[in-house]
Amino acid sequence: EEVKEIAVRAAKPIEKGEILTLKIEEISNCTALMFYGKTFENNDFLETYSLPIFHPRWLIEHNLDAKEFDITYNRMDLVKEDFDKDAMTLYQVLCQSLNIGVNDENAYQLMYDNLKRYLEDYGYVKENDYYREFYNRKDAVNVIRVVDKERRLLSSRVNYIREKLQRIKENGEL
Numbered sequence: 001e002e003v004k005e006i007a008v009r010a011a012k013p014i015e016k017g018e019i020l021t022l023k024i025e026e027i028s029n030c031t032a033l034m035f036y037g038k039t040f041e042n043n044d045f046l047e048t049y050s051l052p053i054f055h056p057r058w059l060i061e062h063n064l065d066a067k068e069f070d071i072t073y074n075r076m077d078l079v080k081e082d083f084d085k086d087a088m089t090l091y092q093v094l095c096q097s098l099n100i101g102v103n104d105e106n107a108y109q110l111m112y113d114n115l116k117r118y119l120e121d122y123g124y125v126k127e128n129d130y131y132r133e134f135y136n137r138k139d140a141v142n143v144i145r146v147v148d149k150e151r152r153l154l155s156s157r158v159n160y161i162r163e164k165l166q167r168i169k170e171n172g173e174l
Contacts, residue, residue: 030146038138039145049078049153053087054094055117064097078157084111084164108165115158122151 014020028046029039052071059066069090076087091107100106125147130140 028146029142029149033142033146037142039142041145043145044149046079046149046153049150050075051078051118053090053114055114058114058117062098064094068097069094078153083157084108084161087111105165105168108161108168112158112161112165115154115161119151119154119158122147122154 008020008022026045027035029043031047032043033039053074053076054064054066054069054071056066056071059069059071074090076083080086088107091110092102094110095102095106098110127144130144130147131137134140134143
């Protein structure tokens with residue numbers, strides 16, 4: 001620090017005068033907002049988006065005890081390609097609790113219903129609500145970018161499960 005130099009370890013020899021490009025780690029707008037206070041336009045990267053496997057209000061509406069399904073720890077990460085497979089065992093348990101057949105169609109139908117419920121939650125807050133709640137437009141835009149990316153991912157997962165459910169209904173299998 002006293003000399004005002006830094007050391008960089010290179011993967012290959014560097015010639016004098018060669019232009020170096022340092023690659024920065026890709027981060028989501030959520031992480032950028034938390035650590036740097038800003039977001040970036042057209043940033044579709046998302047490290048994780050984890051939700052309880054069962055929507056808490058959905059469980060209540062169906063007279064099921066959220067504690068029984070341990071919604072704090074039983075979560076699915078929608079960023080993972082196979083997010084649905086990780087949750088299937090618990091959806092089969094839910095089928096048993098509801099006294100319906102334990103099969104792929106019923107389990108995926110319950111998953112679809114729960115994911116749709118999460119997606120509906122995004123409809124409660126309108127864009128102008130962000131502008132009203134935050135002190136300045138820049139803060140509102142930053143939060144809107146984060147929320148919009150989550151909503152778009154959730155919407156794509158709802159569509160994915162809907163299409164999978166349709167294939168099961170048509171073919172009787174996945």
